[in-house]
Amino acid sequence: MDEAYRIQVLRDYVVYCVESKDARVTKFHYKYMPYSRKQSTIDLINRAKKRKIIFEPRILCLQDTEAELVEYQNIPLIDLYEQKRNDPNVYYVMALAGAYSLIYFKKGKRNLTFTACTLPSIPALIHFDEIDPTKYGKGKLPEMHKPENWDELDWKIYKERRDPLKSSVEIGEKLGISYQTVLTRFRKILQDCQIWIPFFPKGYDNYVPYVLSLKTEYELGLVSELKKLDRSNYIYKIDDTLILTLFFDRRLEINSFLRLEKKGVIHDLRVSFPLSHDNVLEW
Structure with missing residues (x-):
């Protein structure tokens, strides 16, 4: 092989x-x-x-999540980063250098309305410098809604079975219910969730990650173009701003987005790169 x-x-x-x-x-x-x-x-x-070509699959349902970007303040916000790492209400926190010093997601007033891990193309259909969202016309990403028909038990099962490979028997024993109840509920839960499984053909550590915030009238087109690349990229929408975690082969590829801004395809572009990140609570 x-x-x-x-x-x-x-x-x-x-x-x-x-x-x-x-x-x-x-x-x-x-x-x-x-x-x-x-x-x-x-x-x-x-x-x-x-080799970090793929990661363990996780199921993801967008809950009431508040995302916050902390602007650069000349010095690394180590104390704030550690505080957020240890906050039980924080799902994810990342220390940054560049336009922002920190980004974190927590339980709170909902402003995160979309999130996705792109499904890449093998072989790649385009490279970063060929991205052109305008070919699809203008279009905004749809809002992802919190499930309305889940009860307390559904949320408990979701929390315990973020790993879809985890045993229904094991979860049933922990929650004091039958494995059949777990399995039946889990099938319903999956209907409202996505599977998050990043893919990096060269291995995660062989890419250069950047965090970009931007605004554009071509959100759908931009996501469609990112799917033509040969590695996963992460997309979040906070109010009317897109947050992209992009995985470049080399740092100069950031110029592809600077050119898009120059053409007026995107605007309010701000660039950061990760210093440290940690999962505190899985989404």
């Missing part, structure tokens, strides 16, 4: 997880690779996780 084929198989697994909302490797193997050894598929995916 050569490297190009392995990368394609891994991308197929990511697509399978996202589209079927089922992360079981055995199910993927029998559907897409029935004539190869099952253990070979399992070993391939396990090695990919160790």
